[in-house]
Amino acid sequence: MSVSNLLENWSKYRHTHPLDDGGHADWNAYPSPIKWAMSIDLDACTGCNACSVACYAENNLPVVGKDKYAHGQAMHWMRIERYWGEPEKAIDEFDSAMNFQLVAQNFDVDQGAQFLPMLCQQCEAAPCETVCPVGATNHTEDGLNSQIYNRCIGSRYCSANCPYKVRYFNWYSYPDQEHAWPEPLNQQLNPDLTVRTKGVMEKCTFCKQRTYTARNDAKTEGREIRDEDVQTACQQACPTGAISFGNLFNPESTVAKQWSAQQVDLVKEKQDKDGTPDNKLRGYRILEELRPFPSIMYLERVRESAV
Amino acid sequence: MHRFLRLTILLAGMFVATGSHAAGQPFTGTEDQLGPEVPQPIEFPHNRHAGKGEVIDSGAQDPTQKYVGMEINCMYCHTYARRSMVSGIPPLRKCIGCHQSIESVREAPRIKKLFEYWEGTDGKDAQKPVPWLKVHDLPDFVRFNHERHIQRFYFQQGKVTQDEAGGNDGIREVCSYCHGDIAAKNATVARRQKPITMGWCANCHQKDHAVDATGTETARGPNDCFTCHK
Numbered sequence: 001m002s003v004s005n006l007l008e009n010w011s012k013y014r015h016t017h018p019l020d021d022g023g024h025a026d027w028n029a030y031p032s033p034i035k036w037a038m039s040i041d042l043d044a045c046t047g048c049n050a051c052s053v054a055c056y057a058e059n060n061l062p063v064v065g066k067d068k069y070a071h072g073q074a075m076h077w078m079r080i081e082r083y084w085g086e087p088e089k090a091i092d093e094f095d096s097a098m099n100f101q102l103v104a105q106n107f108d109v110d111q112g113a114q115f116l117p118m119l120c121q122q123c124e125a126a127p128c129e130t131v132c133p134v135g136a137t138n139h140t141e142d143g144l145n146s147q148i149y150n151r152c153i154g155s156r157y158c159s160a161n162c163p164y165k166v167r168y169f170n171w172y173s174y175p176d177q178e179h180a181w182p183e184p185l186n187q188q189l190n191p192d193l194t195v196r197t198k199g200v201m202e203k204c205t206f207c208k209q210r211t212y213t214a215r216n217d218a219k220t221e222g223r224e225i226r227d228e229d230v231q232t233a234c235q236q237a238c239p240t241g242a243i244s245f246g247n248l249f250n251p252e253s254t255v256a257k258q259w260s261a262q263q264v265d266l267v268k269e270k271q272d273k274d275g276t277p278d279n280k281l282r283g284y285r286i287l288e289e290l291r292p293f294p295s296i297m298y299l300e301r302v303r304e305s306a307v
Numbered sequence: 308m309h310r311f312l313r314l315t316i317l318l319a320g321m322f323v324a325t326g327s328h329a330a331g332q333p334f335t336g337t338e339d340q341l342g343p344e345v346p347q348p349i350e351f352p353h354n355r356h357a358g359k360g361e362v363i364d365s366g367a368q369d370p371t372q373k374y375v376g377m378e379i380n381c382m383y384c385h386t387y388a389r390r391s392m393v394s395g396i397p398p399l400r401k402c403i404g405c406h407q408s409i410e411s412v413r414e415a416p417r418i419k420k421l422f423e424y425w426e427g428t429d430g431k432d433a434q435k436p437v438p439w440l441k442v443h444d445l446p447d448f449v450r451f452n453h454e455r456h457i458q459r460f461y462f463q464q465g466k467v468t469q470d471e472a473g474g475n476d477g478i479r480e481v482c483s484y485c486h487g488d489i490a491a492k493n494a495t496v497a498r499r500q501k502p503i504t505m506g507w508c509a510n511c512h513q514k515d516h517a518v519d520a521t522g523t524e525t526a527r528g529p530n531d532c533f534t535c536h537k
Binding site: 138216 | 458534537
């Protein structure tokens with residue numbers, strides 16, 4: 001992207017709403033018939049962390065160790081967030097008793113923990129994009145929130161503005177300074193993407209190297225992207241098949257079917273179903289009300305008590 | 308004193324900057340941009356293999372008699388160019404496959420060296436690959452796809468059938484966009500012919516190119532960072 005192109009097509013790279021300038025909602029006007037999206041079924045998720053491990057392996061992520069993890073410097077593009085019990089109940093108890101021990105007792109341990117795989121939501125109007133001082137992160141035609149490591153100067157403004165906190169900063173030079181991949185482990189590094197250097201921000205790319213290959217093959221064969229063409233690393237590793245990934249604009253894709261079955265619409269900040277009482281739909285997007293228009297739909301866990 | 312020094316340095320810097328700006332030419336390919344001269348194990352003549360080269364006998368019907376070059380299709384040796392990210396360096400077996408039956412050049416110094424790699428010395432190290440050095444070496448953070456470019460400019464634009472005499476004009480033209488004219492006399496494998504820089508790539512990506520052989524429709528290359536930067 002040249003500077004002149006950036007200035008001429010400013011609006012294209014800086015979405016405020018996906019509908020404003022054609023964008024992905026109007027895909028006849030848009031050059032790309034592809035919008036990568038995901039749906040994660042929390043009812044199927046067992047919190048086993050296989051997705052996270054697969055992501056480490058696929059995307060050349062360094063394992064930072066206990067100390068740096070405690071400092072919040074872990075590089076897990078895909079992380080499992082863990083929640084115990086009913087949050088409202090726990091908070092109430094906490095307020096009245098101010099006794100953490102008591103709260104812990106009252107956690108709904110019978111139901112077990114609830115897990116939430118958290119990764120970059122690839123927002124259509126991403127808060128991180130608008131604040132980058134050098135345009136290192138911008139929107140691609142296939143609906144990804146790109147991160148260009150060469151352009152990044154490490155201001156970390158994007159991470160500060162990300163409501164999901166899914167951007168990770170390279171505080172150290174992991175390959176040489178920290179020896180994250182001592183010989184012969186460097187042989188396992190994926191050649192399809194770089195090992196990031198010190199001082200740049202990084203985040204989930206929806207396995208860009210895989211979607212790129214799938215698009216390339218489809219183009220050579222002169223056909224549309226099919227559902228089976230591409231799997232992200234996390235999706236591939238998930239033992240319960242909780243994650244599905246594909247082209248949202250292809251009505252035949254699993255993702256599109258799931259989104260429409262749950263009546264979740266990409267370009268709405270408040271879904272229609274939210275207002276209706278007793279609805280049986282499970283689909284939601286995290287922090288939708290902030291209007292980043294995320295590309296990942298989560299399916300609520302069905303509690304025993306609710307059934 | 309310090310302030311004076313600083314001002315001097317600033318002025319000198321500005322002077323140098325202005326001077327270099329005036330001298331800056333649009334991608335003519337300076338020595339620096341073309342990269343270093345690479346000492347290859349064998350000075351491979353691309354023009355002899357794939358080029359048409361000079362005319363020997365203008366009346367001859369057989370193209371191999373007419374020109375110096377053999378007009379071998381680039382993708383005969385660089386097999387993967389049409390179906391992979393990389394074009395591939397041919398294995399030694401492929402060189403020998405032809406050259407074992409070309410008696411006329413068997414004693415030429417370069418061919419002798421080639422057969423040394425094949426036969427080895429004193430019965431050892433036979434069939435050892437030629438240690439070619441990389442000339443068009445892109446940085447690790449760049450994703451370049453040969454397949455896309457070959458499919459787009461060779462197959463889609465119908466350059467396959469351009470030369471009815473069975474020559475390889477079409478593919479040679481397409482490859483030359485980035486690799487320079489390999490039919491030129493000095494087309495060896497020691498140095499790049501074009502500056503493979505980002506500005507140089509973007510230059511072409513911002514131009515309109517015909518989509519197919521007959522239509523008037525044009526399209527541009529992808530223009531967002533993420534396509535090439537990985």
